[in-house]
Amino acid sequence: MYRAAASRLRALKGRSSGRVPVRFASAAAVATSTSSSGGLFGWLTGSGSKASAPLEFPLAGVTLPPPLPDYVEPSKTKITTLPNGIKIASETSPNPAASIGLYVDCGSIYETPISFGATHLLERMAFKTTRNRSHLRVVREVEAIGGNVQASASREQMGYSFDALKTHVPEMVELLIDSVRNPVFLDWEVNEQLKKVKSEIAEISNNPHGFLLEIIHSAGYAGALANPLLAPESAINRLNGTILEEFVAENYTAPRMVLAATGVGHEELLSIAEPLLSDLSSVPRPEEPRSVYTGGDYRCQDMLQLLLVILLAWQRTHFALAFELPGGWHNEKDAMTLTVLQMLMGGGGSFSAGGPGKGMYSRLYLRVLNEYPQVQSFSAFSNIYNRTGLFGIQATTGSDFVPQAIDIAARELIAVATPGEVDQVQLDRAKQSTKSAILMNLESRMVAAEDAARQILTYGERKPVEHFLKTIDEVTPKDIASIAQKLLSSPLTMASYGDVIYVPSYDSVSSKFQKK
Structure with a gap:
């Protein structure tokens, strides 16, 4: 079949339209000048043309397209x-x-x-x-x-x-x-x-x-x-x-x-x-495999990094701290609040190849990257799935500064979980940035098609973008603190890579959040 x-369908490849669209004639094409002068650039300046057809009247034989509507x-x-x-x-x-x-x-x-x-x-x-x-x-x-x-x-x-x-x-x-x-x-x-x-x-x-x-x-x-x-x-x-x-x-x-x-x-x-x-097999959809969030610790000593430490005394450590968001995309309110929280915290690298100014008003830029030159990068991240999600901070710093960098990450996560720490100006800026990111991405036809497909696979329908924008507008400082508290109540997941000798123990880092 x-x-x-x-x-x-291959027969459709040979179809082609027999109509050739009429090109708009330019004023130069219908010029009625009888002589030309004006030097080398006369054609550009128009000085060589003595008379031309007025542009306010339609040309004979040319059908103008209908005017564009005021609203589509x-x-x-x-x-x-x-x-x-x-x-x-x-x-x-x-x-x-x-x-x-x-x-x-x-x-x-x-x-x-x-x-x-x-x-x-x-x-x-x-x-x-x-x-x-x-x-x-x-x-x-x-x-x-x-x-x-x-x-x-x-x-x-x-x-x-x-x-x-x-x-x-x-x-x-x-x-x-x-x-x-x-x-x-x-x-x-x-x-x-x-x-x-x-x-x-x-x-x-x-x-x-x-x-x-x-x-x-x-x-x-x-x-x-x-x-x-x-x-x-x-x-x-x-x-x-x-x-x-x-x-x-x-x-x-x-x-x-x-x-x-x-x-x-x-x-x-x-x-x-x-x-x-139509002849594709219709096998019943299986139940989605289960995942259980447990938290944990992973450390990887990069041997190349260790060699550089020995030869050049160049020490660098990468680490990430993460927590779970239960419910994932099926808990839509929390998922959108988490997206705003990521934009609010922001972050990036200490050096921006595109010049200064991008994301400079995010909390992690103002409170971390601008204050601690030992930190090479510091940013919030999130991965949201159908039934669960991860949110946290990842960073790169000198290995001798790792204990302090982890303390700073814990401080920033605890701060957004504290009522009153996030003011309305910061939140409004984050919400506007989130909405603009969504709308600009959807300007791409490939992203729009992908968004439609993934929503249908997740929800069984395509929700209008206005629905998500409204959800973002409804996020309050209390919602930010609430979602952050929910995150920090889950077990810590910690991963580090590079020169991990100075990375604190899992229990000592986890205890920073359990006290709150």
Whole structure:
């Protein structure tokens, strides 16, 4: 059925409009001058033209477009659920380009000890050889329409997206679905990508903050969220095409998939996608794997850092302190309050390549980075999932300053949990920054399509952006203190990397929060 539908869609590639849009004639094109003078730049200054057609009158034979309306109703997301459970969502856009994404409720939390690393490898295997196309043909077809394809993997969801001009929507949908539904995982392609995965793992030491955010999950959770998002080294020699095929067959089912698009009419998208997706297996959606937050401690002494200490007396330590937010995105009020709290605390690096001024009014910039030159970076972070979330502070400092830096981090977290410590001016600035970040991100058609798909996978619907903006507006200083108190009442998760010799014990750091 897929092949029959695909062949019909390929016939659409030959369609082209027979009408050529009329270009607007310029004044120069209809100039009635009888002589030209004015020197070399006369054409630019207009001094060489003695007479031209008046621009306030329409040209004969030229049809003017209708005037733009004073107000345009924002496009609403339309959703259709096919009989097998897959959801198709779209919203129109005046933009000449379209973005289409196929998102799957499947991430590293669904991996087992046998399939650890499958999500990471699947991200790298996206848009490779399928049953209907070689990898070369996929590349050539994307290039032919000037498109852009990409894949992303997270702990709870996988995403595949295609961005190109709207005139190529049929080809975009067909190639996207073919790449997700019909991969063949050739041995040589899998082995090639495994080498790249191995290189990524080897380079993680060059990104200490990313490493800490990964490790904080395995230290803080027991269960599914402790599964590594980056393929562990032990998995590289075990992963193969067969494991990927079994993982995809088990998890890429209709009730767990959403096809979302921006810049495409709903009926058009439905007519193209339904024949390609209607025969996808309708296996009941499994229960989401459980994760239990426990808190914990992880320390990694970087041997290269130790060598630099010996040779150059150059000591640096990276650490993170984190706490749990119960409920995650399903506790929407708390999740949005936590987002505002992260913006309120802010932070960053002691050196800004883009010049001073970015985020300089956040609490961590004013109270930490401006006050302590020993601190290289200091920032708040959050990771919110369907049923839980993490919030904390990560920092980089000289190893001899680590005890003081941890005291400072504890002080800042306790401060926002203290009623009256956050004034209304600070909170209003954080709320406005949060809203502007949301709205600016949604200006991207790719982000808009992704947001629609992920909301549908999480909530079963696409909530309007006004709903979230209203929730942000309703956040009060009391809400900030309340959410911070809830965070600090959970067990501490602590991770450190680099020269960890001077990092205080877990119990001594945890006790700083238990006293409050």
